[in-house]
Amino acid sequence: MKKLKEFIIEKAIFLSGSLSIIFVVLIFVFLVKEGVLFFKYVPPKDFLMGNNWYPLSTPEQFGMLPLILGSLLVTIGSMLISIPLGVACAFYIAEVVNPKFKDILKTGVELLAAIPSVVIGFVGMITLVPWVKSIFNLPTGLTALSGSIMLAFMAMPTIVSIAEDAITAVPRRYKEAALALGATHWQAMYKVIIVAAAPGIFAAVMLGVGRVIGETMAVMMITGNAAVIPHTFLEPVRTLTATIAAEMGESIRGSNHYYALFVVGIILFIITFIINFVADVFLHRIKK
Amino acid sequence: MNSRVSQKIAFTVLFLSALVTILPVLLIIVVIVKNGISAISWEFLTAAPTNGMRSGGIFPAIVGTFYLALGATAISLPLGVMGGIYLSEYSKDNMFTRILKLGIVNLAGVPSIVYGLFGLSLFVIYLKFGVSLISGCLTLAIMELPSIITATQAALHSVPRSFREVSLSLGATKWQTIRHSVLPHALPGIITGAVLSNARITGETAPILFTVAAFYLPHLPSSVLDQVMALPYHLYVISTQIPGISKSTTYGTALVLIVFTLSLNLFGIILRTYLRRQKKW
Amino acid sequence: MVETPKVKIQANNFNVFFGKNQVVKSLNMEVYSNEILGIIGPANSGKTTFLKTLNRLNDLDDDFRMEGSILLDGRDINSQFDVIDLRKKVSIIFAMPLPLPISIFDNVAYGPKMHGIKKGLDEIVERSLKAAYIWEEVKDRLHESALNLSGGQQQRLCIARSLAIEPEVVLFDEPCSGLDPISTAKVEEAMMELKKKYTIILVTNNVKQAARVSDRVAFFLMGELIELDSTEKMFTNPSNKKTIDYISGRFG
Numbered sequence: 001m002k003k004l005k006e007f008i009i010e011k012a013i014f015l016s017g018s019l020s021i022i023f024v025v026l027i028f029v030f031l032v033k034e035g036v037l038f039f040k041y042v043p044p045k046d047f048l049m050g051n052n053w054y055p056l057s058t059p060e061q062f063g064m065l066p067l068i069l070g071s072l073l074v075t076i077g078s079m080l081i082s083i084p085l086g087v088a089c090a091f092y093i094a095e096v097v098n099p100k101f102k103d104i105l106k107t108g109v110e111l112l113a114a115i116p117s118v119v120i121g122f123v124g125m126i127t128l129v130p131w132v133k134s135i136f137n138l139p140t141g142l143t144a145l146s147g148s149i150m151l152a153f154m155a156m157p158t159i160v161s162i163a164e165d166a167i168t169a170v171p172r173r174y175k176e177a178a179l180a181l182g183a184t185h186w187q188a189m190y191k192v193i194i195v196a197a198a199p200g201i202f203a204a205v206m207l208g209v210g211r212v213i214g215e216t217m218a219v220m221m222i223t224g225n226a227a228v229i230p231h232t233f234l235e236p237v238r239t240l241t242a243t244i245a246a247e248m249g250e251s252i253r254g255s256n257h258y259y260a261l262f263v264v265g266i267i268l269f270i271i272t273f274i275i276n277f278v279a280d281v282f283l284h285r286i287k288k
Numbered sequence: 289m290n291s292r293v294s295q296k297i298a299f300t301v302l303f304l305s306a307l308v309t310i311l312p313v314l315l316i317i318v319v320i321v322k323n324g325i326s327a328i329s330w331e332f333l334t335a336a337p338t339n340g341m342r343s344g345g346i347f348p349a350i351v352g353t354f355y356l357a358l359g360a361t362a363i364s365l366p367l368g369v370m371g372g373i374y375l376s377e378y379s380k381d382n383m384f385t386r387i388l389k390l391g392i393v394n395l396a397g398v399p400s401i402v403y404g405l406f407g408l409s410l411f412v413i414y415l416k417f418g419v420s421l422i423s424g425c426l427t428l429a430i431m432e433l434p435s436i437i438t439a440t441q442a443a444l445h446s447v448p449r450s451f452r453e454v455s456l457s458l459g460a461t462k463w464q465t466i467r468h469s470v471l472p473h474a475l476p477g478i479i480t481g482a483v484l485s486n487a488r489i490t491g492e493t494a495p496i497l498f499t500v501a502a503f504y505l506p507h508l509p510s511s512v513l514d515q516v517m518a519l520p521y522h523l524y525v526i527s528t529q530i531p532g533i534s535k536s537t538t539y540g541t542a543l544v545l546i547v548f549t550l551s552l553n554l555f556g557i558i559l560r561t562y563l564r565r566q567k568k569w
Numbered sequence: 570m571v572e573t574p575k576v577k578i579q580a581n582n583f584n585v586f587f588g589k590n591q592v593v594k595s596l597n598m599e600v601y602s603n604e605i606l607g608i609i610g611p612a613n614s615g616k617t618t619f620l621k622t623l624n625r626l627n628d629l630d631d632d633f634r635m636e637g638s639i640l641l642d643g644r645d646i647n648s649q650f651d652v653i654d655l656r657k658k659v660s661i662i663f664a665m666p667l668p669l670p671i672s673i674f675d676n677v678a679y680g681p682k683m684h685g686i687k688k689g690l691d692e693i694v695e696r697s698l699k700a701a702y703i704w705e706e707v708k709d710r711l712h713e714s715a716l717n718l719s720g721g722q723q724q725r726l727c728i729a730r731s732l733a734i735e736p737e738v739v740l741f742d743e744p745c746s747g748l749d750p751i752s753t754a755k756v757e758e759a760m761m762e763l764k765k766k767y768t769i770i771l772v773t774n775n776v777k778q779a780a781r782v783s784d785r786v787a788f789f790l791m792g793e794l795i796e797l798d799s800t801e802k803m804f805t806n807p808s809n810k811k812t813i814d815y816i817s818g819r820f821g
Binding site for chain 2: 026
């Protein structure tokens with residue numbers, strides 16, 4: 001009796017342990033299940049490289065290039081802001097700040113992560129967007145730039161916390177050796193510590209990128225949602241995620257448009273899968 | 289001298305970066321509180337929206353978010369804890385475990401909107417739950433799973449190995465050992481992790497867009513197959529699709545939402561700090 | 570001395586490997602009922618590994634592998650025992666006192682509870698604490714946390730906890746390494762009393778302790794059993810040169 005109970009519990013535990021991988025597979029399978037029909041009607045090349053995303057016109061056109069470029073532009077923009085700021089912040093927390101304030105800073109970073117994306121989008125829409133509009137004298141402030149700035153803050157917690165872990169994990173003797181040779185603390189940081197922590201910082205950046213590419217609500221609210229190929233940061237763009245969020249509600253179940261949105265989802269899934277995989281490889285490298 | 293000066297400059301730059309990172313949190317909170325506090329009233333918190341959501345309250349959205357968060361955590365907590373137990377106590381260092389861990393990392397990294405698509409495809413359509421509370425809870429539960437697994441694993445890991453050895457040496461079985469000698473001491477850490485991941489999904493919008501969220505539904509759900517309104521989606525709707533809505537109503541909604549998520553978070557963080565100090569071994 | 574000693578534990582051509590390292594090498598030895606067998610030897614001589622094999626705690630280590638056999642009452646501990654039943658018969662006291670962070674009472678009652686005993690726990694706890702010579706010190710605060718006890722008290726509590734499962738063999742793994750002389754004396758006193766009922770194996774780095782309490786002493790070196798004889802013979806007239814070196818000069 002006791003043995004049977006134990007046997008059942010252990011099987012349940014094993015099953016739950018396997019759930020993570022089961023769900024990853026399930027997610028992929030169900031995206032593909034809905035998305036695969038799409039390619040019966042539209043050749044992959046037209047889809048990936050087409051310049052026009054007009055799902056509701058006749059004939060409908062599903063060129064994804066504007067969406068890919070939109071996501072790319074916003075991601076690059078936000079990374080240009082969040083990588084230097086985030087890594088600098090991580091160094092400040094890990095190496096410079098008075099230990100008394102360390103916990104306060106870390107809590108602050110954690111709370112930034114806790115603000116829902118829809119709230120970030122809302123605040124950006126009401127404060128940042130009008131500023132961008134008037135500063136650059138644009139017809140609209142809903143631009144890739146606005147999106148990049150808000151997304152930078154959403155990537156920051158990820159970058160700061162993981163980079164900080166990587167910096168803290170650098171063995172003390174590296175720093176001590178540099179200091180013993182007469183280097184200043186700052187020299188030790190940028191010549192020795194940053195090199196030793198580089199794989200972790202790289203992983204932090206990758207995960208930050210993954211966070212930004214997958215971000216939906218805030219970008220949808222502040223990037224203007226124009227599915228055209230962008231040329232500068234001061235134009236409206238439409239990202240992959242925002243396209244799904246904005247159009248799924250209106251698409252007819254079983255239509256090409258509906259299938260197309262699932263294909264966009266598959267592409268997002270694959271991109272983030274690769275990013276997380278690479279980041280994980282680098283994080284593992286530090287542990288060894 | 290020169291290197292001292294450059295160190296001073298560098299540290300100042302680092303300090304400013306940290307400031308720029310932290311300041312927005314305060315700014316966002318201050319802006320929302322300042323503009324939203326005037327909207328908060330007993331009616332706002334307890335009445336249904338009226339007049340095309342331009343007036344009245346947000347009660348159905350508060351209740352919906354409460355149900356969603358509670359339902360999702362009720363589903364994912366037992367699964368996540370058992371998953372964490374498997375990884376911490378049972379798994380061996382082999383290929384299968386490596387794949388499982390990769391699964392967790394990737395599950396945590398799947399974009400929230402893709403969870404929405406998945407929920408639509410599996411729960412709403414394939415399992416025929418429709419756009420409903422249960423579809424939304426299940427979608428959010430899967431999203432919450434990796435963080436609960438990770439938190440459980442970390443909490444179990446912090447229990448000294450000797451506790452397990454002592455228990456086993458006294459003739460307890462492996463499960464008895466986990467149940468009586470490991471889990472009780474990991475429980476506070478697991479609860480903290482659950483609170484923090486619960487806080488996160490409370491604010492999620494994208495996964496509930498097509499699985500549960502109702503644009504406007506002034507009454508409360510009567511079964512798990514009903515749609516519900518939810519705070520984050522409501523905020524999105526009123527701030528983008530309702531022209532002429534008063535500023536204080538949207539800010540007020542945002543305020544209620546961040547009070548929800550931030551207080552849960554702060555509670556989790558404080559709990560964690562407190563427990564770290566309490567630890568005796 | 571018992572005239573024809575009854576064999577309690579028997580190791581036959583027994584080897585232990587951790588990964589590629591051989592930690593115990595072709596060991597053949599016997600442990601008699603109701604004796605205290607001291608095992609001495611420098612660090613990494615395989616003493617503790619051998620000890621932990623006896624109740625299969627080494628099984629927890631993924632790298633662990635063994636060859637040969639160990640018999641308890643003539644039955645193979647790996648193939649003829651359920652591991653739970655084996656651990657009920659062979660309990661262990663660890664080097665560091667390891668009370669669980671629960672009350673004194675719950676520590677002692679832990680084993681019996683796990684084995685499904687619900688009635689008579691009070692008596693079991695009292696009997697075990699008395700046998701470990703700690704009852705008088707804790708009888709008024711059984712429901713306080715075990716972590717509040719001193720190191721020596723904690724170790725005797727651990728002994729009581731082991732006795733509560735009514736074992737036949739009690740293994741001591743350097744039980745006094747963290748204790749002061751007075752606590753050590755109390756633990757040794759408990760041990761002397763215990764051998765009336767139990768078979769005891771004592772692994773110790775403290776040669777004098779082995780001399781004080783053991784009936785027989787085994788000397789391990791680099792995973793090999795060098796010599797095993799009565800305590801008197803080992804400390805007055807050992808037959809192996811290495812034993813002499815270790816006992817007199819202690820090489821490392």
